[in-house]
Amino acid sequence: MTHSDPVLSVEGVAKSFVMHLRGGLTIPVVGDVAFTVAAGECVVLGGPSGAGKSSILKMVWGNYGIDRGAIRVRSADRLVDVATATPREILGLRRTTMGYVSQFLRAVPRVATLDVVMEPALAQGLAETEARARAQGLLTRLNVPERLWTLPPATFSGGEQQRVNIARGLIADVDLLLLDEPTASLDAANRAVVVDLIEAKKAAGVAMLGIFHDGDVRDRVATRIVDVSAFAVREIAA
Amino acid sequence: MPMPIPISTPPLLEARGLTKFYGDRLGCRDVSFDIREGEVLAIVGESGSGKSTLLSLLSGQLPASAGEVLYRTRAGEIRDLAALSEAERRFLFRTDWGFVHQDAARGLRMGVSAGGNVGERLMAVGARSYGAIRAKAEDWLDRVEIDPTRIDEPPTAYSGGMRQRLQIARNLVTAPRLVFMDEPTGGLDVSVQARLLDLVRRLVADMGLAVIVVTHDLAVARLLSHRIMVMKQGRVIEEGLTDRVLDDPRAAYTQLLVSSILQP
Structure with missing residues (x-):
């Protein structure tokens, strides 16, 4: 395996939801998704709302199952197919290899912001002082006021929660970052901070797969755009 | 998590x-x-x-x-x-092993003090020193957020949530x-x-x-x-x-x- 091998390779992936409580209604999401992401690249998923962009990120994260295909993630010296990996292997990938900034923060309730942010770094085995310093650095950079750090983020504004989420998503050293609209609820100054952070990760060789509705941000961070509407399912299942 | x-x-x-x-x-x-x-x-x-x-x-x-x-x-x-x-x-x-029951009364000895409930498990693994057992029981009550000064009260004097936390202490004290x-x-x-x-x-x-x-x-x-x-x-x-x-x-x-x- 060489360095130019993709970090992420999505091959012939199809996904639908079967709604058993609606008489088995099948809602197709995507069919035959195929693309790769190499180290140092930021591949942006394009296409209209509802085309399945967020679903693709969730499939790569192992949060959604898939009907068909393979999602191969390079982890250390091997390839793990998320589609067939055991829960234990997926948790391992999430700890060592993948990071995810979801659209909405879903933190464990009643946990202080600083601890929410530090957790992925601690899980990688970083010393507590180092993890704390990194978390403080990211929160400061993202303009999350220090008086909020000891509070759980549940009561924060949408923009503050999103910045906590970004800090949590970026704190650990991973090879693959999944970014679902990380700048959606941010003002211009904070958007610029996030763009800088993404550029720094890119320069460090992190492979990124993202969704950015903001055209300016997309133009600045995207190495390539993959149009998800090309993967639309044409024939609707009966 | x-x-x-x-x-x-x-x-x-x-x-x-x-x-x-x-x-x-x-x-x-x-x-x-x-x-x-x-x-x-x-x-x-x-x-x-x-x-x-x-x-x-x-x-x-x-x-x-x-x-x-x-x-x-x-x-x-x-x-x-x-x-x-x-x-x-x-x-x-x-x-x-530990076994935490839904009904704390099934996992605790309701007529025995909180300290006794925790200490009993310790004695089962060979602890004999009264002072050490009591100190460890106090420490575990504190870890499950029960005021250690209530160590001599039986679980019947505790609220439902406290009983459940006591049951957890009793189970975890032997690591x-x-x-x-x-x-x-x-x-x-x-x-x-x-x-x-x-x-x-x-x-x-x-x-x-x-x-x-x-x-x-x-x-x-x-x-x-x-x-x-x-x-x-x-x-x-x-x-x-x-x-x-x-x-x-x-x-x-x-x-x-x-x-x-x-x-x-």
Whole structure:
């Protein structure tokens, strides 16, 4: 395996939801998704709302199952197919290899912001002082006021929660970052901070797969755009 | 959520094809899984789904009709639970295992002081010094957020949430490796449940415990577990990573369970 091998390779992936409580209604999401992401690249998923962009990120994260295909993630010296990996292997990938900034923060309730942010770094085995310093650095950079750090983020504004989420998503050293609209609820100054952070990760060789509705941000961070509407399912299942 | 230990570690407990019939009636059928230290497995399903039967089989309290449960002892031996002597099984239960019942009265000695409840488990593993036992009991009461000055009161003087926390202290004082929990938050007020869940989450992570928790509450499963097994009519109908099962349920019954709660 060489360095130019993709970090992420999505091959012939199809996904639908079967709604058993609606008489088995099948809602197709995507069919035959195929693309790769190499180290140092930021591949942006394009296409209209509802085309399945967020679903693709969730499939790569192992949060959604898939009907068909393979999602191969390079982890250390091997390839793990998320589609067939055991829960234990997926948790391992999430700890060592993948990071995810979801659209909405879903933190464990009643946990202080600083601890929410530090957790992925601690899980990688970083010393507590180092993890704390990194978390403080990211929160400061993202303009999350220090008086909020000891509070759980549940009561924060949408923009503050999103910045906590970004800090949590970026704190650990991973090879693959999944970014679902990380700048959606941010003002211009904070958007610029996030763009800088993404550029720094890119320069460090992190492979990124993202969704950015903001055209300016997309133009600045995207190495390539993959149009998800090309993967639309044409024939609707009966 | 606590992080599991590396994949290379062999299973602590492994169930293979566990089946239980009560006469003609099915308790559970063909259940297989394994669990390692640091992992939390939630078994979810409604009453009568077989989850309590499964817990009894796994903890050796009920003989299986078919299948086996293998357990890795502290000495590193893999033992078939059914082949253990009664004394060995009791020893495991007192030392290496914990069992947290929904009804704290089943897991505590209600006529004995809180300190006695915790100290009894310590004495079972050979502690003899009164001072050391009492000091450790005080420390554990503090760890489960019970005022240590109440050490001499019996659980009957405690609230429901305190009793449940005392039960947890009694179970964890011997540093077990595997803890079974049967609806640990059932019957408690919502705010009391939240506090108990926070406590359990913290202790599980700090101690690297393996936990098998039976619950009908999907919020409990989401907060505590890495993996979920969904049971219906004695069978496992869906299993997987907790967030996958809850966010993308495949089986009709799992979809029904998930759709039945306000915010999964």
